[in-house]
Amino acid sequence: MTLERIVQKLDELEKEEGKLPELMQFYHRILQIQAGVGDQLEKPSPGLTRETATERLGQGKPLLEASEFIFDWTLFQNTLRGITDVFSEFSHFFDLTPETFREPPLEQLVSRDSIEAWYAGEDLPPTGAISQDIIRELIHAAVRPFLMNYAGALIGFVKQETWRRNYCPVCGGNADFAYLEPENGARWLLCSRCDTEWLFQRLQCPYCQNQDQNDLSFYSDDDEVYRLYVCEKCKHYLKTIDLRKAGSEVEVSLERLLTYELDAQAREYGYLPVG
Ligand SMILES: [Zn+2]
Ligand SMILES: [Zn+2]
Numbered sequence: 001m002t003l004e005r006i007v008q009k010l011d012e013l014e015k016e017e018g019k020l021p022e023l024m025q026f027y028h029r030i031l032q033i034q035a036g037v038g039d040q041l042e043k044p045s046p047g048l049t050r051e052t053a054t055e056r057l058g059q060g061k062p063l064l065e066a067s068e069f070i071f072d073w074t075l076f077q078n079t080l081r082g083i084t085d086v087f088s089e090f091s092h093f094f095d096l097t098p099e100t101f102r103e104p105p106l107e108q109l110v111s112r113d114s115i116e117a118w119y120a121g122e123d124l125p126p127t128g129a130i131s132q133d134i135i136r137e138l139i140h141a142a143v144r145p146f147l148m149n150y151a152g153a154l155i156g157f158v159k160q161e162t163w164r165r166n167y168c169p170v171c172g173g174n175a176d177f178a179y180l181e182p183e184n185g186a187r188w189l190l191c192s193r194c195d196t197e198w199l200f201q202r203l204q205c206p207y208c209q210n211q212d213q214n215d216l217s218f219y220s221d222d223d224e225v226y227r228l229y230v231c232e233k234c235k236h237y238l239k240t241i242d243l244r245k246a247g248s249e250v251e252v253s254l255e256r257l258l259t260y261e262l263d264a265q266a267r268e269y270g271y272l273p274v275g
Contacts, residue, residue, distance in 0.1 A: 003035035003145060006254050026090045027257045030141050033082040037075065037145040044070075046153045053157035060165060062172035063154045064147075066119045069171075071146040073112075080106055080142040087138060100129050110139055118143070119171070140193065147171055151194040160199045166206045170196045174274045175206050175238065177256035178229070182243040189238075192274060195253055207274060208234035219265075228262055230271050237271035239263070 010028045014020050020028060046053075046063075053063055087094065088101035114124045118139045127135045151170045158169045167174060168191035175189035178200075187202040204211045208231060215232040218240070227240040239262045241255050263273060 003031060003038045003148070006251065007031050007035045009251060009254050022090075023093075023260050024257065026086065026093065029086045029089075030083060033079060033086070034141070034145045037079050038149065040075065041145065041149045044150055044153050046150075046157070048154070048157065050157065053154075054159075057158065057163060057169060062168060063157055063170050064150055066116050069119065069147070069150060076142065076146065077106055079145070080110055080138065083138055083141045084109070087134075094134050096130070096134075104128055104130070109135060110142070115139060115143065121172070144193065147194040151191070151196045155196055158196075158198065163198055164200055165198075166200065166204075166209055168194060168196050169198055170194055175200075176274050177252065177259075178206075178238055178240040179252050179255075180227075180240060180242045180244060182248045185242070185244055187240070190252060190256065197252075205229075205231035205234060205236070206238060207231065207236040210234065219269075226259060226262060228266055230266070230269070235270065235272050236274060237266040237269075239266075 007028070010020070010024065010031065013024075014028070019025075047068060048056075048063065056063055084101050084106070088098045091098045091101060109127065109130065111125065114127075114135065117124050118136055124132050124135055154170050163169045168189075171191060171194045173191045173193035176192035177190040179188050179190070180186065180202075181188065185202070187200055188197045189200045189206055190197055200206055201211075203213060203216065205216060210216065210231055210233040212233070217230060217232075219228040219230070220226060220242075223245065225242055225245045227242060229238040229240055231237075239256065239259050241250065241252065241259075243250070243252075266273070
């Protein structure tokens with residue numbers, strides 16, 4: 001689903017309800033910025049032959065290497081400025097003051113090196129008053145439209161039946177949401193960074209790859225639309241929507257946000273979100 005479509009859905013929801021819950025207001029604002037950027041981007045040419053793509057995937061490597069992820073730095077910085085302003089406005093979510101986000105110059109907050117480190121899942125360069133985790137969230141939100149644009153150009157290379165790894169075939173990111181297919185209940189994971197969807201085993205933890213069924217279970221709500229898969233080995237959880245129950249009309253990428261109460265529930269039970 002496009003970012004624009006998600007923004008529209010949230011616009012409609014806001015109209016119906018008068019006012020969105022505060023967390024959804026935050027997401028709404030972030031998504032408006034991301035959709036605005038997405039609109040300005042031209043589809044990148046993948047720069048990969050089918051042969052190279054097949055070889056990379058065969059070796060378990062994601063399709064987009066850090067050195068090939070190229071984007072307009074000025075546009076990125078403007079995006080980051082907009083995102084940082086929204087974080088500043090909702091700074092109480094992060095237990096920080098609005099000024100903490102406004103004071104440091106952007107180049108100091110996020111450099112090209114920090115984006116590379118973020119992409120590779122490595123530690124970021126020192127960031128001053130704002131914690132690494134929050135800088136990661138800023139980068140995540142600002143890079144997302146650029147990365148999604150690449151994902152759209154590369155997804156055609158992925159052979160779903162053969163990938164089945166616990167990280168994204170396009171960017172190597174972790175999943176933060178999943179759905180069960182309406183036809184046969186197969187489980188698809190959603191990349192937290194680029195929204196790529198990929199097929200994954202239902203009876204395996206997508207974080208530590210544990211397959212011991214004694215350590216894996218799920219909670220579900222009364223009408224069984226949502227599932228919270230949990231793993232006792234690594235203590236992570238995965239929110240999932242069952243499209244056999246919910247129907248295929250729902251927008252999965254939006255459901256990931258609307259289910260924020262499931263995150264709270266998971267944390268209450270002692271499980272961790274994906275870091
Ligand atoms: Zn991805
Ligand atoms: Zn696990």
